[in-house]
Amino acid sequence: MNSIMPYIAVVMAVIGSVSAWAGWRRTAVSFSVLASVTLAWMICSKWILSGIPPLRTMGDTRMWYSFFAGIAGLFTYLRWRYKWILSFSTVLSTVFILLVALNPEKAGATLVPALQSPWFIPHVTVYMFSYSLLGCAFLIGLVGLFRKSSDLLPSADTLIYIGTAFLTFGMLSGAIWAKAAWGHFWSWDPKETWALVTWLMYLLYIHLRLYRRGSDRLLYILLIFAFACLQMCWWGINFLPSAQESVHVY
């Protein structure tokens, strides 16, 4: 049953995004909600069947990201009524959920001791939620760069503020957990380092906006660059030689 869930979710999300383009708001919202519920069902059933939170493998994080990307896209659509955002968030969500569906990963039947922490679930889910919000900000950056207009910056600001708030919690909950597990709040592990770089990029955006510095083009490019750093932090570091020393590779 779980193997067809991703495809059902994708079909629903596509119907939702096409409806948004067509201006059928209720249909768009309904199908987007159904897509998210389908993914939530998939996550819950995997959790119940294994008895372990599905948060351990890259595939697991992709599944959560797809779920949250749909919700973040829906939130942005409901809040600012950009009819294009659902299509873009659907593409984002679809790419990651299809990666899960076409390349299923097998996690072990046990939860290693380091992951047996009350921080495990909030740390990973909050990170994935922030990634999805910042993914929507990235989409706004792309569209804004193409349209050459500053109209989209206020909505990007809201997404960046909320996304950065969750990113901060994710990073710092990880620091508290690291202290309990490995003895140090911060040890410049490649994952930690890229998380810091990503956080600083969004801080830079926030400060440039507060100081009213930087052209619209620069700000949109910064949104795109910050999201690229985020991708490095999430999965890109696995391709760096320094990842061999990381305790965060999964």
Add this chain to the structure above:
Amino acid sequence: MEQFWSFFSFPLNMLLAAIWAGGWWMMWRNHRDSAAVRFMLSPSATVSAICMLAGAGLWIGFTGDRLFVQSVFFAVVLLYSQTVVFLVTLRGWRRPDGVIRWRFLLIHAGFLLASGAGFWGSPDSSEMRVKLGPGETAHEAYRLDGGTGILSYELELKDFSMKSGTDGKPVHYEASVSVDGGAPVQILVNHPYNVKFGEDVYLTGVSESGCVFQIVREPWRYFALAGILMLIAGAFMLFIKGPRK
């Protein structure tokens, strides 16, 4: 380089931190119009501080050169960033009408405390490891550079156990240790034992012959934790209040 920084251990680091903070506070109070204070409070200083920190992070991120954080260059970047945040916090923690800007204060002072504890407190931090079999005691442990360090107490492994899952991987291991012959205490992964102020004993590994313990001294960790909690509270307010209108 580690030996060079250990020269700045307590009380010198505390003294230098007090001189640094007091000096800039005096500058802020009495010479607000000086070029140095005006520059440190400028948007250019904030943006350059963030960019320099991000640049250092990118260098470490791409090269994996963790020793870079022990370089003088990195110390200068951190000190510069801390100075900017310190002065910006002094200027902005309350509005002209006296109302405290809690979000601003929590985020900036939290960052200052957390990063300051890491920066000023690093000369006082140390990490050692020791392997013990059942009934064995230790008065010293190995530092990461291969040398030995003295423990100010006697650590004894009383007992340990390990459980494996169906796939053979360990799912649970714990050790029972005694400090200075006292009552045994349990140490598990994610549950270190606070042996004294700023010093914890961690269980890092278990084999058939015994356990590997990690002894971490970080007396400034309380400042770091306070800063982290303030930052989390500030982030929560960032979420609730959103962008400034």
